[in-house]
Amino acid sequence: MVVFFFVVGLEVRQEFAHGALRDSSRARLAAIAGVAGVAVPALVYVLVVGASGGEGLRGWGAVVGTDTAFMLGALAIVGPRLSGQLRVFLLTLTVVDDFLAVSIIGVFYSDEIRPVPLLVALGCLVALWLVGRSRQWSAAPYVGIVIVLWLATLSSGIHASLTGMIAGLLIPAYPTxxxxxxxxxxxxxxxxxxxxxxxxxxxxxxxxxxVSVNERLHEYLRLPTALLVVPIFALANAGVDLGGGVVADSLGSPVTWGLIAGLVLGKLLGIGIATLLAVRMGAGRLPEGVGMGSVFGGAALSGIGFTVSLLVISLAFDSSSDLGRQATLGVLVAMVLATVLGWSIFKVAARRWGEETADLPMTLDSPVDPEVDHIRGPEDARLTLVEFVDFECEYCAHATGSWEDLHGRFGDDLRYVVRHLPHHPHGPLAARAAEAAAKQGMFWPWLDFVFTRQHALEREDLIGYAAELGLDVEAFIEDLDSDEVAARVQRDIASAEASGAKMTPTFFVDGCRMVGSYDARPLTEMLESSRRGGRTQAAKA
Structure with missing residues (x-):
């Protein structure tokens, strides 16, 4: 399980470096929901079990965590047809949830602490931080330190899951x-x-x-963790002997009902109500396309504690004891009830509030208009590729050569449309400059010319490019500062927002937004699928 929590730590670091947690309002909302999703279930468990007292109270930590893998699997089965943005929100929330859960495990469910190995473990954490600060690209030093850290933590008496997650947080992540x-x-x-x-x-x-060492380690460990570590742990700990009156005893056990109530009701109320109040009070904002009905459905699915819950049960009670078996049965029942409850809420949200999806739009808005849009290729071509670009974006098709590959493959069967989505520092000015060049019928020569000069996009540079291309420089400068050109760029930005395009490059094939990799190969496959009439399948690719 140390590997499992190490992978979680890697994911958290990525989210802070270039993911959802970079947005302070969403990070704040995730923190609020995550804390409530830990505190409220624990409180519910204590209220249910507290009256009977005794050893059962020791299991309160079993209701605080969410099994991210099982939750996302359930979301894919019972959630909205498109739930990408809800998935991001739940992942961000479980980042906080998992961090708090593993901290609780490390602090409250550890053995007698031995100081010398603990000092060695702390030294390893400092070494990890120093290696990360040195921008070491090789994974070997990190892996070596983490192995020593793991052995030292095992000897120290602290549960190694805590240092596993902290180690993951210390592995540097950065954009490519x-x-x-x-x-x-x-x-x-x-x-x-x-x-x-x-x-x-x-x-x-x-x-x-x-590529950052964080992402490389995550790629190496993600599948083995999902396919080996978690299933093996689950198989080793989920077995419940239903003989000998275990079911009857469990039905009368406060521990069983504490687990069920804490996971099913505690997660739903804690995450759902905390998110609702935070949004209404302006303390955070939901991802676009996600409604509160979908949030409550996702909150219900967060009651699938499984792996984390079983880990705490094994530490608190011993899985083979009577209390351990009763608690394990409670976790399994809660898993089923949380899934059914989530499915029911999603159905109600779709029927009552129209929340049929919980994702960004997938369809281009507005359609390509030859009178307004910039089109390369025949206007009546069979295939249409729309790309939202920023002249400072190093991964747009003109910067990588993808457009040349696509044009060579499809020829006059393909028309190529460019719309603006400036988000880099020089992007807005460069977009207006392109439209100023378009006023003189030079949009495509300008595009081809300037994309090879992304390193120099200051105002003086752009005016110099206009002179090099033979434009009327005075008219170019006048148009560059005109309201008409600014409105033309703003039209494209509004189209991007309405179409679900957030970053560049974003591609639409025959009006359907492409997700995933955007190099020439998947673009070619999606265009070929569209040419064969498989537009629906292409949109889901």
Whole structure:
């Protein structure tokens, strides 16, 4: 389970570095909902079990955590047809939930603490921080320190899950750095021209340097954790002997009902009501496309505690004891009830409040208009590719060469439309400059020219490009500052918001937003699918 919580820590660090937790209002809402989703279930458990007192109270920590994998699986089955944004919200919330849960495990369910191994473990954490600060790209030093950390923590008496998550939080994460990707491309070219073991090793090192060690470790461990660690742990701890009157004893056990009430009702009320109050008080905001009905449905699914709950039960009671078996049965019943409750809430939300989806829009708004949009290729082409671009974006099709690959494949069967979504520092000015060039019939030459000069997009640079391309510079400057050009760029920004485009590049194939990888290969597959008439399947790809 240390590996499981280490992976959770890696995910948390990624969310803070370049994910949902970068948005302070969403991070704040997730923190509020996450804390309430831990405190309220624990309170409900204590209220149910407290009257009987005794050893049963020790199991309060079994209701605080959520099994993220099972919850997301249930969401995919019983949730709205499209639930991407709700999924992001629940993932962000469980980041806080898991951190608090693993902290509780480490503090309240640890053995007698031994100071020397504990000092070694603390030294390992400091070493991890120092290695991260040095921007070490190789995974080997991190893995070596984490192994020593794990062994030291086991000897210290503190449950290793706590340091597993802290270690994951200390592994640096950052967005992919374009200059390192370009350097890796040159190394691959060297290998292509002269293949050898040394050049192949250089390519591998170059590719690794382009992606943070956090993301690489997460990629290595994600599937083994999901396919091996969690199932093996669940199989080892979920077995319940229903013979010998266990069911009858459980039905009369405050521990069983405390687990059920804490997970099913506590999670629903804690997360749902805390989110509702926080949004109404302006303390945070929900992701776009997510309504409160969907939030309560997701809150209900958060009552699937399974893995974390079983871990605490094994520490609090011993899974084979009477209390342990009663608690385990409560967790399994809560898992079923939470799923059914979530399904019911989603159905009501769709019927009563029209919340049929909990995601960003998937359809282009507004449709391509030849009188307004910039179109490259025949206006009546069979296929339409719309790209929202920022002239400072290093991953747009004109910066990566994807457009050339697509045009070479589809030719006149494809029309290509560009709309603006400026979000980099120089993006708004560069977008207006492109529209100023379009006023002189030079949009596409401008686009091709300026995308090769992304490093220089100041006002003086743009005016210089206008002169190099032979534009009327005075008219260009006048249009650059005009309200008409600003309104034209704003039209595209409004289209992006209405279409669910948040970052660049975002692609639409025949009006359907593409999700996932956006290099030439998946774009080609989606266009081919659309050409064969499989637009619905393409949109789900």
């Amino acid at each position: 750095q374009r200059h390192k990707v370009v350097a890796a491309r040159q190394l691959f070219r060297d290998f292509w021209q002269s293949p050898s073991a040394s050049s192949a090793r250089a390519v591998g090192r170059g590719l690794s340097k382009g």
